[in-house]
Amino acid sequence: MTRYVVLLRAVNLGATRRVSMPRLREVLTARGYGAVRTHLASGNVLLESPLPEAELAADVSVAIAEHFALDVPVVVRTAEELAGVRAADPLGHIATNPARYSVTFYAQPLDLERVAALPPTDGWQYVPRGREVYVWRPDGLESDRRTERTWAQLLGAAGTNRNWNTVRKLVELTR
Incomplete structure (x- = not known):
């Protein structure tokens, strides 16, 4: 398992593009990611996954589309990066x-x-x-x-x- 930081682009800015961080934690945990936590409401997620970076970014983006009806670009870095x-x-x-x-x-x-x-x-x-x-x-x-x-x-x-x-x-x- 790799420890990742997942950065969501342009969420929770004002009244639009709302993504509930508690709900996002639930969604990502249900998708099998480990140690899921968020920091602030600005789209910072920490989690563990065996997926490579590009697959993780794509899967998180799909999860957000399915559960929040938003097209959100996702950028991923390992903890080391x-x-x-x-x-x-x-x-x-x-x-x-x-x-x-x-x-x-x-x-x-x-x-x-x-x-x-x-x-x-x-x-x-x-x-x-x-x-x-x-x-x-x-x-x-x-x-x-x-x-x-x-x-x-x-x-x-x-x-x-x-x-x-x-x-x-x-x-x-x-x-």
């Missing part, structure tokens, strides 16, 4: 507020040509690495005129973002 994301911390030397420092997780490695073509930013920084983009926005997310949709267009893939506090907590919970 998530610990590696935290350890890399390429902007930790400048990020003074973990609520404004975040990581966007992608299902596949980023296209290097698209990464190279990313435009310069005004007042904030980002570092793409493998399947993640680390982002430091000193003035907060609200000051960022580039929406996640724009990032998805620029990179050719949609990801799911977690602030540094959440990344650290998820790593702790996987231990």
Whole structure:
């Protein structure tokens, strides 16, 4: 069994795309996953499974479609991969507020040509690495005129973002 962190994209934002975390735990436990728990209502699930990452992501997505009638992209990392994301911390030397420092997780490695073509930013920084983009926005997310949709267009893939506090907590919970 592998310990995974399952990240759901764009759930429980306002009144739409609601996924009850207690119900999701029940659904995933009934599907045979072990040690299922959630963190916050923003779509963070920890579980154990023998499935490979891609199959797990697909199965969780199907479960959400069946039980919540939502098409939710799912990104998966092993506990070790998530610990590696935290350890890399390429902007930790400048990020003074973990609520404004975040990581966007992608299902596949980023296209290097698209990464190279990313435009310069005004007042904030980002570092793409493998399947993640680390982002430091000193003035907060609200000051960022580039929406996640724009990032998805620029990179050719949609990801799911977690602030540094959440990344650290998820790593702790996987231990």
